[in-house]
Amino acid sequence: MDMEKVRANRVVQGIKDMIVNGELTPGARYPSERVLAQRFGVSRNTVREAIQYFVMVGVASTKPGSGTYLVNDTDALKKMMDARQMLEKYNWTEIQQARRVIEMGIIKLAAHNANREDKIRLRNALQKLDEAGKKVETDAEINAYLNADYELHEEIARITHNTILMELHASLREGILSLAEVWKRFANLVDIVNPTHGKIVDAIARNDEEEAAAAMDEHLRYMEYRIELNRTIGS
CATH class of the missing domain: 1.10.10.10 (Winged helix-like DNA-binding domain superfamily/Winged helix DNA-binding domain)
Structure with a gap:
């Protein structure tokens, strides 16, 4: 570091x-x-x-x-403190593994449950992410993109209509936002990652559980690869 x-x-x-x-x-x-x-x-x-x-x-x-x-x-502050402690205790690999378990568990239920209003909110979240991805160069722009990225995944969790899953996903917020270092190192991430977001949203819009799961797996596998590559380069 x-x-x-x-x-x-x-x-x-x-x-x-x-x-x-x-x-x-x-x-x-x-x-x-x-x-x-x-x-x-x-x-x-x-x-x-x-x-x-x-x-x-x-x-x-x-x-x-x-x-x-x-x-x-006070609730937001407590969650921030708890999330900070999580990052201090666990490494990126562990956090990403937990993310995979949670998000792959969420995605099929989201695709199954998504109604018209859910799909509209999800499309809006994707549009916001696409806008944020048009320029990702400065620290502020990277942070804005990561926030929009998290909000899209958060919306997918919300579509499950399962409070426990939503809270489990919220525990990942700090880990997802901590990926700023990876984004700073690999300038072409947006061009590769955003299409996978589009595939995820399109599959949910069709209520296609299998395609949604496949798109999420593709998305997570690519991020896992870049995280490991970042760790190797930085070691």
């Missing part, structure tokens, strides 16, 4: 500690980039990357001209 990433992770952990010890409370504004940079001995760019992590996982929001605020949602 490069040193800039190490420093950003250190700032993320430091801000997490501020949340845990009550120094940063729900609804409060984050300290300025300058203050945080001085506190953690890093550049403002590093602080900006760390803050983007909290925005990306849905526990911070930026108000133009005002600053970045911690969301006033």
Whole structure:
């Protein structure tokens, strides 16, 4: 892992500690980039990357001209903390294996249950992902794409109409969003991955369980390959 990433992770952990010890409370504004940079001995760019992590996982929001605020949602904050602990405990391979078990279990039920309203929402989620995929170069663009990617998979889980499966899938959020490092390394991922998203959505739209499962398997196999390749290159 490069040193800039190490420093950003250190700032993320430091801000997490501020949340845990009550120094940063729900609804409060984050300290300025300058203050945080001085506190953690890093550049403002590093602080900006760390803050983007909290925005990306849905526990911070930026108000133009005002600053970045911690969301006033204790459930969201708890889920973020639990997800962070999961990443600290498990590696990408384990998370991806769990993702395969959960998503392959979800996909056939989603294809079976999808009604007209479900299909409309799913098409809208795919359109949002396609828009986000038109330019995936900067960290912010990569994060926006990953959020849209997660939202599409989240919508598939919602179509099962099974609360347990939806909650199991929600536990994968942090793992999916953590793939930013892989996207930064392989510039052509969007061109290869987005067509598999289209195949998944088309199969669900036809209520074709077998084709949906095959498309999801293709999608996950490709991501697993890239994750392993990233690990090998980075080792």
